[in-house]
Amino acid sequence: MTDPLASEVRRLRTVEGLSVREIRARTGVGRNRVYELLRGVPPPEWTRRPNARDDLRRRAIELRASGCSLAEIAACVGVAKSTAYQWVRDVPASVEDDAVRQRRKAHAKAMSEARWTAHRAERDAARARQHAAAARVVGPLGERDLLLLGAAIYWCEGAKSKPWRRDDHVQFINSDPGLLALFLRFLAACGVDPSVPSYRVSIHESADAEAATSWWAGRLGLPADRFRRPTLKRHNPSTVRRNTGTDYHGCLVITVPRSRELYWRIEGMIAELFERAAGAGVEETDRDA
Known part of the structure; x- marks a missing residue:
């Protein structure tokens, strides 16, 4: 049985x-009831309002196809870059566009380098002055x-004895040649000749252990021979390591045999x-008083 209300609503819409x-x-x-009764009935043409941005979208697509960047498209059509991206994201970039992008990237890098060159030179000079001043403080080592x-x-950096693992021997490991030399x-200075300790390289298996x-x-x-x-x-392989290449030599382990007394020292x-x-803080307080 046909619903007379539904028929009337549809008639008012279509006729x-x-x-x-x-x-x-x-x-x-x-x-809501009207929308339910009109389900599947297309609206009349006069109710369809044109999208004010349709022309802008078409213009943006044309600009993208011609090789313009998102910033240029946004400025030209007067929309945000995010909107321009949504409009043209499906438009493939041309080879010419890639070349333009690479040129702009190189230009931006050159401009950045020029802007920061003076700053870096000043920073390096200040660093050199601090290094020289600090070096004068060191003097000879007694x-x-x-x-x-x-x-x-x-x-x-060395191995230390623990209450749950008594192991009073001297073993030092590091990757810094300067610290190891020190x-x-x-x-x-403790009377241990370099021929007394044993030495061992600890290194990743992907490196050249013999060369290290x-x-x-x-x-x-x-x-x-030691x-x-x-x-x-x-x-x-899943770990991103920076210590690779010819400059990677692993760590050096120095073990001093029969070194219990040296460890106690x-x-x-x-x-x-x-x-x-x-006690330094206490002494300073006493002096101030």
Whole structure:
């Protein structure tokens, strides 16, 4: 059985061409009900309002096809870059457009370099002045300096005995040749000849362990016969590593045999350094009083 209300609403839409508002005024039916009864009935042409941006969209597509950038398109048609992107994102960039983009990128890089050249030169000069001033502070290294420095860097980078694992022996590992050279000077100040410790390279398995061993021996002047078999670290391909290439030599492990008393000596110096550092504030307070 046909619904007379539905038939009337459809007739008003198709025959008389009324809008939803006019149909509601004529029939007294609610807005949602009218839309429900009109489901599948296309609106009359006169209710279709033209999109004011259709012309702008067409113009943007034309500009993109001609090789214009998003910034140029946005400025030309008077819309935001995000809007311009939505309009032209499906338009393939031409080879000419890629060439233009590369030229602009190179130009922007050149402009940036020119803008920052003076700043970098000033920064490098200031850095050089600070380096020179700091170097003058160092001066010659005496035996006391070497002992304190060596004990401090060992306590930062060396193997330490734990309450749950007593292991009083001296073993130092690092990848910095300068720090390792300083530690070897410390050992010499403690009476340990370079021919006494054993040396071992710890390096990723993807690197050249034999070449790294030769490099460390030559760099620090160490006896080649005191080097043990390298320790190879498993290479994880998913890890992005920066320490690769010819400049990567791994870490050098220095192990001093029968070094229990030397370890105790380091412990004693560190304990006294900590004690004096903790008491420095008290001494300054006493002087101020």
